[in-house]
Amino acid sequence: MQLTRRNAILMGTGAVLVAGLPLASSAAGEDAIAAFTGGADVGEGDIKLTAPEIAENGNTVPIEVSSDSAVEIMVLALGNPTPAVATFKYGPLAASRTASTRIRLAGTQDVMAIAKLEDGSFVKTSSTVKVTIGGCGG
Amino acid sequence: MISRRDFLQTSMAASALLGASGFGQWGRIAAQQSLTQDQLLQFDTFGNVSLIHITDIHAQLKPIYFREPSVNLGVGPNKGEVPHVTGADFRRLYGIEDGSRSHYALSSGDFTALAEGYGRVGGLDRVSTVINQIRSDRPDALLLDGGDTWHGSYTCHHTQGQDMVDVMNALKPDAMTFHWEFTLGSDRVREIVEGLPFAALGQNIFDAEWDEPAELFPPYKFFERGGVKIAVIGQAFPYMPIANPGWMFPEYAFGIRDENMQKMVDQVRAEGAELVVCLSHNGFDVDKKMAGIVKGIDVILSGHTHDALPEPVLVGETIIVASGSNGKFVSRVDLDVRDGQMMGFRHKLIPIFSDVITPDAEVTAVIDAVRAPYEDTLADVIGKTESLLYRRGNFNGTWDDVICDALLSEREADIALSPGVRWGPSLLPGQDITREDLWNVTSMSYGEAYRTEMTGEYLHVVLEDVADNLFNPDPYYQQGGDMVRTGGLGYRIDISKPQGSRITEMTLLKTGERIDPSKTYQVAGWASVNEGTEGPPIWDVVEAHIRNQGTVSVAPNNSVEVVGI
Numbered sequence: 001m002q003l004t005r006r007n008a009i010l011m012g013t014g015a016v017l018v019a020g021l022p023l024a025s026s027a028a029g030e031d032a033i034a035a036f037t038g039g040a041d042v043g044e045g046d047i048k049l050t051a052p053e054i055a056e057n058g059n060t061v062p063i064e065v066s067s068d069s070a071v072e073i074m075v076l077a078l079g080n081p082t083p084a085v086a087t088f089k090y091g092p093l094a095a096s097r098t099a100s101t102r103i104r105l106a107g108t109q110d111v112m113a114i115a116k117l118e119d120g121s122f123v124k125t126s127s128t129v130k131v132t133i134g135g136c137g138g
Numbered sequence: 139m140i141s142r143r144d145f146l147q148t149s150m151a152a153s154a155l156l157g158a159s160g161f162g163q164w165g166r167i168a169a170q171q172s173l174t175q176d177q178l179l180q181f182d183t184f185g186n187v188s189l190i191h192i193t194d195i196h197a198q199l200k201p202i203y204f205r206e207p208s209v210n211l212g213v214g215p216n217k218g219e220v221p222h223v224t225g226a227d228f229r230r231l232y233g234i235e236d237g238s239r240s241h242y243a244l245s246s247g248d249f250t251a252l253a254e255g256y257g258r259v260g261g262l263d264r265v266s267t268v269i270n271q272i273r274s275d276r277p278d279a280l281l282l283d284g285g286d287t288w289h290g291s292y293t294c295h296h297t298q299g300q301d302m303v304d305v306m307n308a309l310k311p312d313a314m315t316f317h318w319e320f321t322l323g324s325d326r327v328r329e330i331v332e333g334l335p336f337a338a339l340g341q342n343i344f345d346a347e348w349d350e351p352a353e354l355f356p357p358y359k360f361f362e363r364g365g366v367k368i369a370v371i372g373q374a375f376p377y378m379p380i381a382n383p384g385w386m387f388p389e390y391a392f393g394i395r396d397e398n399m400q401k402m403v404d405q406v407r408a409e410g411a412e413l414v415v416c417l418s419h420n421g422f423d424v425d426k427k428m429a430g431i432v433k434g435i436d437v438i439l440s441g442h443t444h445d446a447l448p449e450p451v452l453v454g455e456t457i458i459v460a461s462g463s464n465g466k467f468v469s470r471v472d473l474d475v476r477d478g479q480m481m482g483f484r485h486k487l488i489p490i491f492s493d494v495i496t497p498d499a500e501v502t503a504v505i506d507a508v509r510a511p512y513e514d515t516l517a518d519v520i521g522k523t524e525s526l527l528y529r530r531g532n533f534n535g536t537w538d539d540v541i542c543d544a545l546l547s548e549r550e551a552d553i554a555l556s557p558g559v560r561w562g563p564s565l566l567p568g569q570d571i572t573r574e575d576l577w578n579v580t581s582m583s584y585g586e587a588y589r590t591e592m593t594g595e596y597l598h599v600v601l602e603d604v605a606d607n608l609f610n611p612d613p614y615y616q617q618g619g620d621m622v623r624t625g626g627l628g629y630r631i632d633i634s635k636p637q638g639s640r641i642t643e644m645t646l647l648k649t650g651e652r653i654d655p656s657k658t659y660q661v662a663g664w665a666s667v668n669e670g671t672e673g674p675p676i677w678d679v680v681e682a683h684i685r686n687q688g689t690v691s692v693a694p695n696n697s698v699e700v701v702g703i
Contacts, residue, residue, distance in 0.1 A: 021602075021638040052393045053614040056379045062349045062391075100349075108637075130615055132380060133603045 022108040022128075023079025029112075032084050036074050036114060037122045045123040047073065047115040055105060058131040063111060064100035067123075070115035073099065078126075079109025107131050173239060173494050179271045184484035185474030186364035187413060188276040190269055193284025193441030194463035194561070196318070197294035197302050198578070199505045201258035201492035202563035204464050206446065207530035208246035211703060213633055214611025216423050221445035221460060232448050243466070243489035244446055250526050250566055256491060260465035262305050263497035263505055264490045268468050269309060270498060276472075278363045281311045282370065284441030284461070285419045288330070289318035290561050292577035293512050298326050301508035303334075308504045313337040313359055317375035317382075317419045317442060321583045324387040328354060339372020339417060341402045346391040357402045366413055366475045369406035371435075373399065373418040375442055377617045381607075383584050385669040394424065394614060396431050403434040412478040415439065421618035422460055429453035436480040437471060443618050444530070444560045448487050457483060464563055466490055516574040521684035523571055525692040528564035529579060532608065533621050533631075533700065536692040537562060537579050541676070542625025544683030545662040549589045549673075552646060553597070554625030555663035558604065560618075571684055573677075580664075580677045587664040587673040595655035598641060601629060606637040624697065627653070634702030647697060 033042070050064040065073045065088070075085040088099040103111070112126040212222025223231055225247045234240045242252035243259065272279050287306060288299030299322050306314075313336055320327055331338045331354055341357035344350060351357060358371040376394045378387070403414055416435050418425050421442040429438055430453050438458045446462030450471075461469040467487055474482045509516065529535035538556045545554035562579035565571060592600070600622070607617040621631075630643040644653035653659070664676040684690055 050397055053612075054377055054380055054393075054617075056346075056384060056391055056393070128615075130606075130610075132607060133600060 023106060025078040025110065026081070026083060028081075029076055029078040029083040032074070032076055033114060036072075036087070036116070040122055042114060042122040042124045044125065046070070046117060047113055047123045047125050049111065049113040049125050049127050051111050051127045051129050053128075054130045054132055058105045058107070060102045061105050061129060062100065062102050064098065065113045065115075066096075066098040067115045067117070068097065069117045069119075070097050071118055072116040073097070074114045075103070076112045076114070077103055077105055077109060078112055080104075080106045105129055105131055173491065175267075175495050178491065178494055179268060179488065181272075181275065181470060181472070181486055182484070183275045184472035185482065187366050187368065187473040187475055188272060188279035189415065189437065189439065189469075189471040189473070190272055190279050190281045191284065191439040191459055191461045191469040191471065192265060192281075192465070192467075193419075193439070193461050194286040194444055195262070195283075195302070195465045196286055196290030196463065196561040197288065197581075198260055198290065198465045198563065199262050199293070199301065199305060199509070201261035201264070202464060202578070203253050203258055203566060204260070204466050205249045205526070205528040205530060205564040206244060206246050207532070209531045209533060209700075211532055211609075211633055211700075212423070213609045214613075216426070216613065220447055220451060221422050221443065239489070239491065240448070243491070244448060249528070249564070253564075253566055257493040259492055260490050261492045261497065262309065262465055263499075263501040264492050264495040265465055265468055266309055266498035266501040267495050268488055268490065272470055276364075280313075280361060280363060280368065280370070280415075281309065282415070282417045282439055283311045283314040284417055284439060285314060285316045285374065286318045286441065286463075286561070287314065288322060289582070290578065291581055292516055292574055293509055295577065295581045295583070296512065297508065298322055299330060303330055304508055305501065305504050307335060308501050311336050312361060313339050313370050313372065313417060315339050315372040315374050315417050315419050316343070316355075317378065320378055320387045320390070321382050323583070324389050327387065331355070337370070337372075339370065340374035341371055341399055342376060342392050342395040343374050344391040344393075344395075346389055349391065352390060357398075358406055360406070360409070360411065364475075367410050368413045368415060369409075369411035370415045370417055371399065371402050371406065373416055373420055375419040375618075376424070381617045381619065381667075383667040383669065386583065394420065394428065396428050399428065400432045400434075403432060407434055413437075413473065413475045413480060418442075421613075421616065422458070423613035423616060424618070425458050426451065426453055427613045429456040429458060437473070437483075439469070446487060450483070450485050455480075457485075459485065461487065463561065516572065518573045519570045520573055520576065520681050521571045521687060522689045523565050523569055523691075524567055524689055526564065526567055527571075527690070527692070529562040530560060531620065533698045534623050534695045536695075537564075538623035539625070539692045539695055540684070540690055541580070541664075541680055542623055544680040545587060545664070546625050547686075548679045548683050549587060549662035550660070551589060551626070551662035552648065552659045553592075553627045553661045555600070555661060556623040556625070557665040558608070558620030558622050559665075560620060571690065573681070576677055576680055576684070580680060582665060584666065584671070585664055585676045586666070586671045587662060587676045587679045588666055588671050589660065589662045589673060591658045592661045593655065594644065594653040594657050594659065597627070597653060597659065597661070598644060598655065601641045601644070602637055605631060605633075605640045609633045609640065610637070621698075628697035628699075630699040630701065632702035633700065643699070
């Protein structure tokens, strides 16, 4: 997509550059998952990810992860060129196994959180965050 | 979502919830030659709590005409479900007689003829009469305003919302939530909200920097009415900085935040709330989804998508009430709350037929006072229309056709884009177009009419992006507007397809040629959400066009082919 300065003035600052089709997950994301889990099965369970459905600003999207029994939580932005966002580690005395941060998203994509639990098993959850041009409210 | 018949059966069968609506009454009223105010407002007071809901007034102080949409498509789980049922199908669904007052108020079809017979709707002095009548039955009824109140007219624009604040204060609401109000800019919003004699609620209005609840907008407020402890939780429009210019209110973040909504419901229940009411500006489909996720809300008073439904929709044990727009309707919901539980309800969607309801003189005086400095300008006739001018519809409306034509001719563009907003009253064939009428469909704080170049590829991205805001099968990804209106550009849309493959066969209408992705086109539009957009105000552009035309006539618009319904 060719984007002139005038288009940018018209349609948006950050958003216009990234609006478009949902970004597919890259091989880099799968590699990161494999490295984190060592190839173990990943189920569903004690992991929660809170993210907006539509990003107000794709450059700084607030997310939060939490789990009661995680020792590590890895966050991936699967559509970003570099999917790895952060890995949070919790010791046995951690009062709360929660983390919140802001991430940059290259466009509409799935954000995934994978937790390694105390028993050594892995669980994951994901959420689609849409990055849009917007501009037509009722 | 359940059908009407299921709904009635369910509400009878469910032991905890006994339902009734004012609807059966309407069939009889409609059959009568004339309707009196007493008949229109007849309601057997029920239970121990009354809620009065009005929403999306868009600054319409005076009676207007307002045509409901003939095209309002639902997708995913909402395909074919209310409010995505229109015209004759809507009338069959609710047993409304063709040609009746209810037909006129609630559905499209024969609009011009019925409007001439039944007259204008709305007017906040009439709304006041209805509210007073309900308060005479139930003095402690709660009046709740769903927002989109301080936007949408010449006087509202020029007084920065003060006209609406003055008139609404005279109606004495108990609480309010928000959407277009924020387009006044955060300083003005703060100034007004700090002086409001009622609660300004929004559990999803957060401080953008700290991602913490914004202090100015409490999440909820408790009321003690009819011996019942009621919590009203506010839910502002979730996508404000995306659908409207975020740079005008950079201090705030929004979002649906249903996990926080659940937290608030749990909190108010723990504090003893016997009835939990959500005053929402989510839009109907979003409210339906939220009602299925958040447990413990008894009533959602739904706004934003401008739907008017003669019966509540039941999701689990939550009833969702939709009360229309532009001052055309008021909903009354009577509830029987006992032992901390909603045991039953009685509901009536009251259309504000302006010729039937006597205006409340006190409120008329307030309206006259706020309009007085502008009366001459408002009444200025700028042209006439031969066609019915309206806005509602998923893809186009005749008012938008006029606006797009104005952009094409006055701005010498190949293609015009006009935002798919749902506000703006209608005009009947033969009516003069006054400056007030024009501002009713264009007024906003970011109305600059830009002119720019776009490649065919970029135009496609724009249409696909907006289409996904409307036709994403998951309501949480919908923003609640309609499709961007196009002038000079035709296209085919398959609403069943995913983003990126809905829009095909884009055609430049003046040549009949397909849009070339690599070619550059001159595009004129208005209501850009971006800071620094330049151009003359849209109302000046459209006024010049109407004055040139003298009398406006709109040909049928067949430029959008819709499939996948």
